Amino acid sequence: MIAILKKEFNSFFASPIAYLVIGVFLLVNGLFLWIFKDDFNILNAGFADLNPFFYLAPWVFLFLIPAITMKSFSEELNTGTIELLQTKPISNWQIVLGKFWASLLLVIIALLPTLTYVYTIYSLGNPAGNLDFGSTIGSYIGLLFLAASYTSIGLFTSTISKNQIVAFILGVFITFFFYYGFDAIANLVDNNLSLKNFGIHQHFKSISRGVIDTRDLIYFVSVTFFFLFITKTKLDNE
Structure with missing residues (x-):
């Protein structure tokens, strides 16, 4: 698994993918949070918190993570190298997990520079340090679990088609459905909370909110494992 992880991770930085993903993520968030005069602008909010960032980041990831994962298996299937990979002394689980952790690690690297936002808000608060650290830490943990779920979905869609664009579109669609689709359906049936609980949002x-509930953690782990499992099953049938 480690060999696959290193190979995939190095391939991201050997091409423009890693630089584009990190650059686009930071640029989009930076423009909306600090430059554009809109509802997301932290400087115009009047209070010190990062809620606009944590609202915006899942939507940006919705497009960026499928862009990272779309070639993971599509390229292997298209070139036929997946068959060569499967002849090596590694299991399909190791292949899937290696690609999963490589993609997730790239997302984590994209997130790291946003810690400067925390310091900025901490410094700009009145008084300085007037920041809800519990909520901020909880939101970052939530983003990591959300990114893991998105990544597992993206890996699965990359096994469906040899065309990377198709894999990307399917990844965006399924990720969107799991993030907001259940909320939208629930709102149509009298704001059904039980239905909303099926969604990532x-x-x-x-x-x-800063409260780490085991039910939320189990949900994210279950979604991630489910899509990794069906990805592995799809590879078994190739």
């Missing part, structure tokens, strides 16, 4: 909001 509800559990991300719960963790963002």
